[in-house]
Amino acid sequence: MEWRVPGFSRENRTVLHTVLALILSLIFFISGEGLSGPVANVVTTIFYFPFHQVQAALTRLGQTAHDNEMLRTRMAELSIQLQFYNETIEENRRLRALLGFLPPPGFRLLPTEIIGVYGSGMPNTALINLGERHAVRVNQAVITRNGVAGRIARVLKDYSIVYLLTEPRCRVAVRIQRSREQGIIRYSLRRGMYLDNVPRGDDIVVGDTVITSGVGGIFPEGLVVGEIVNVVSPEREFFFNITVQPAVNFNGLDELYVLVPEG
Amino acid sequence: MRIIPYVLYLLLIAFDRTILTDLVAIGPAHIYTAALLLLLVAQHKSYTAALWFGIAAGVVFAAPDPSRMGIQMFVLGFLGAAMAQLKVRFNLDSLRSRFLLLVGGLVLYSIPHTLFFTTAGSGSIVFAFIRVALPSIAYSAFVGWLFFMIQTGHLSFTRIKTLF
Numbered sequence: 001m002e003w004r005v006p007g008f009s010r011e012n013r014t015v016l017h018t019v020l021a022l023i024l025s026l027i028f029f030i031s032g033e034g035l036s037g038p039v040a041n042v043v044t045t046i047f048y049f050p051f052h053q054v055q056a057a058l059t060r061l062g063q064t065a066h067d068n069e070m071l072r073t074r075m076a077e078l079s080i081q082l083q084f085y086n087e088t089i090e091e092n093r094r095l096r097a098l099l100g101f102l103p104p105p106g107f108r109l110l111p112t113e114i115i116g117v118y119g120s121g122m123p124n125t126a127l128i129n130l131g132e133r134h135a136v137r138v139n140q141a142v143i144t145r146n147g148v149a150g151r152i153a154r155v156l157k158d159y160s161i162v163y164l165l166t167e168p169r170c171r172v173a174v175r176i177q178r179s180r181e182q183g184i185i186r187y188s189l190r191r192g193m194y195l196d197n198v199p200r201g202d203d204i205v206v207g208d209t210v211i212t213s214g215v216g217g218i219f220p221e222g223l224v225v226g227e228i229v230n231v232v233s234p235e236r237e238f239f240f241n242i243t244v245q246p247a248v249n250f251n252g253l254d255e256l257y258v259l260v261p262e263g
Numbered sequence: 264m265r266i267i268p269y270v271l272y273l274l275l276i277a278f279d280r281t282i283l284t285d286l287v288a289i290g291p292a293h294i295y296t297a298a299l300l301l302l303l304v305a306q307h308k309s310y311t312a313a314l315w316f317g318i319a320a321g322v323v324f325a326a327p328d329p330s331r332m333g334i335q336m337f338v339l340g341f342l343g344a345a346m347a348q349l350k351v352r353f354n355l356d357s358l359r360s361r362f363l364l365l366v367g368g369l370v371l372y373s374i375p376h377t378l379f380f381t382t383a384g385s386g387s388i389v390f391a392f393i394r395v396a397l398p399s400i401a402y403s404a405f406v407g408w409l410f411f412m413i414q415t416g417h418l419s420f421t422r423i424k425t426l427f
Contacts, residue, residue, distance in 0.1 A: 040327075
């Protein structure tokens with residue numbers, strides 16, 4: 001790059017350029033921002049603007065990454081909170097249902113937690129966290145909101161063993177709610193839950209509700225046990241073959257209540 | 264078309280002022296990019312080119328702070344002129360001479376830079392020179408020397424590979 005000034009020797013040109021540069025610097029120095037301000041505006045627009053844009057984009061990118069990280073953490077926290085709230089809502093729903101869930105006259109409900117359920121295939125025994133200290137006794141009825149679950153089979157100091165209706169040794173005296181016909185609820189692995197000892201000719205149809213009869217003294221009268229789902233009348237037999245769908249889902253037990261006599 | 268390299272150098276100064284300077288700073292030591300580019304121009308181009316590039320570099324360098332534009336123009340213009348004058352007295356084929364010219368130019372740049380742009384009292388000028396200018400001179404000299412070694416082929420990937 002060589003700026004030639006006609007009529008000047010090389011030496012003189014060098015001096016001339018130097019003097020011009022010096023004067024220009026002095027003008028800018030003396031004028032302060034009066035001259036350098038507008039020049040700086042132009043220079044900034046041409047030379048700095050693209051880099052300012054890049055810098056702003058990088059800053060935004062960094063901020064976005066930071067925000068992203070923060071939001072991920074917040075999302076994880078909220079997800080845990082949501083799980084907790086969902087569980088609370090479910091508990092609230094159960095407790096609301098419990099408010100309208102009254103025990104039979106002469107009994108009070110003892111809510112209990114299930115410590116474990118046992119049985120091959122279908123659960124037939126449950127261990128609960130109430131025992132002798134809580135006034136639990138053998139043969140007291142154990143129910144859920146939906147109906148009869150079983151009876152107390154053995155009582156320890158702080159725990160009890162419950163025979164569920166799916167335990168063959170747990171039999172319940174029942175009657176048909178509509179027709180008042182009586183029978184016994186039994187369970188076998190082969191037949192499932194069935195209503196036994198109902199003579200052919202009794203008034204029983206599919207859809208009838210089976211409730212406890214109160215006979216036997218273990219279960220109070222009127223607790224729902226299940227619903228008739230199949231009625232077969234074999235030719236040369238005296239009793240019906242009646243299949244019952246239990247009111248309680250024994251695979252999904254969550255809360256049990258022991259019916260304790262008042263007083 | 265001959266002006267394009269100078270425009271690119273000026274853009275590099277703006278890039279350094281905007282983004283690069285903080286990224287490559289090591290503690291208080293910064294790279295004197297404007298001075299290094301000016302030395303590059305002064306070594307390879309004429310006196311007038313070095314002088315006016317120094318003036319232009321001063322304008323671009325001072326654009327974010329227009330009140331110092333005049334001084335920056337003067338300092339960088341003077342540096343360009345001085346280096347262009349000095350280079351004829353040095354044997355540029357000698358690595359040692361080139362290194363001396365590089366360090367001399369950086370010192371020449373940093374002295375007025377420290378004097379004019381250290382806003383506190385005279386005591387802090389010495390402190391600023393020791394704390395900021397000297398590390399910056401060393402850092403800039405290292406970068407400039409590295410660039411020169413690569414530019415002249417003294418340092419290449421093949422040569423580095425032979426060391427291992």
